[in-house]
Amino acid sequence: MTTKIFKTENAKLTVYPNGPEWDGVPAAAFGDFSCKTPDAGAEILAEAIEWVRRSGVDRIIGPMSGDTWHKYRFVSESDGSASFLMEPTNKSHEPEVFYSAGFSEISRYFSARVPLVHAAKSAPPPTDAFVIETWDGREPERLFQQVFDMSVQAFAGNAFYKPISEADFLAMYMPMVPMIKKELIFFARRPDGTLAGFLFGIPNYAEGPKTKTAILKTYASLERGAGRHLASMFHKSALDLGFDDAIHALIHDDNQSADRSTAEGATVFRRYSLLGLRPDG
CATH class of the missing domain: 3.40.630.30 (Gcn5-related N-acetyltransferase (GNAT))
Structure with a gap:
């Protein structure tokens, strides 16, 4: 399968069907996600999930632009300071769109200052x-x-x-x-x-x-x-x-x-x- 882009006026998402393995099982990766409103994001996410389901892949990782060499992860907590160089960023409402669609946390990360x-x-x-x-x-x-x-x-x-x-x-x-x-x-x-x-x-x-x-x-x-x-x-x-x-x-x-x-x-x-x-x- 090849990469597929889902896009509307208010949201976009790229599906990388040949993503990394998750617990030894091949997974698709959802990356390059953005949405102006939660409803717009939910609509496009539902379309992408159904497309992956029909393709026979039974696991999805996100956000991830294909692999861990590229952009991945949502910001989940912040002190409000400005983003640093090459840091992943997202709108505050975007993670909840994924959670509402049934996604759950599978890995956690942090950045610290000293x-x-x-x-x-x-x-x-x-x-x-x-x-x-x-x-x-x-x-x-x-x-x-x-x-x-x-x-x-x-x-x-x-x-x-x-x-x-x-x-x-x-x-x-x-x-x-x-x-x-x-x-x-x-x-x-x-x-x-x-x-x-x-x-x-x-x-x-x-x-x-x-x-x-x-x-x-x-x-x-x-x-x-x-x-x-x-x-x-x-x-x-x-x-x-x-x-x-x-x-x-x-x-x-x-x-x-x-x-x-x-x-x-x-x-x-x-x-x-x-x-x-x-x-x-």
């Missing part, structure tokens, strides 16, 4: 298992090829994971190159030179070119402790660059990094939900 003057004091114990190095700023395509390779290894076991091609990954991330600060990108390398982890940070340019907030956007590790060392270097480097705060972005509630974020004194300012529906359940 003053760098506090976070930068955190120092993990020394290790000989790997060394942390900053990206040298050269060959950005090679940088993202390494990030892609590492992501595939580190995230393959995550819930709702679905692989994408390297070409599609590069098409998503290469346009970000002009915004990158090399001092916020780190690699953990084993003594033999192989990658043990990476961290990708970026200034929160949603606040403007002189933002004082750095976003810890993504990190992954294949060695115990690498993530903590990478985060420590990120915090220290961001503070040295003149940033005041760090955002620990879009962390799964059950991820080990959630505990570390709390231990470093970060305060949750936004929560997110991913929803699911079994149309015949």
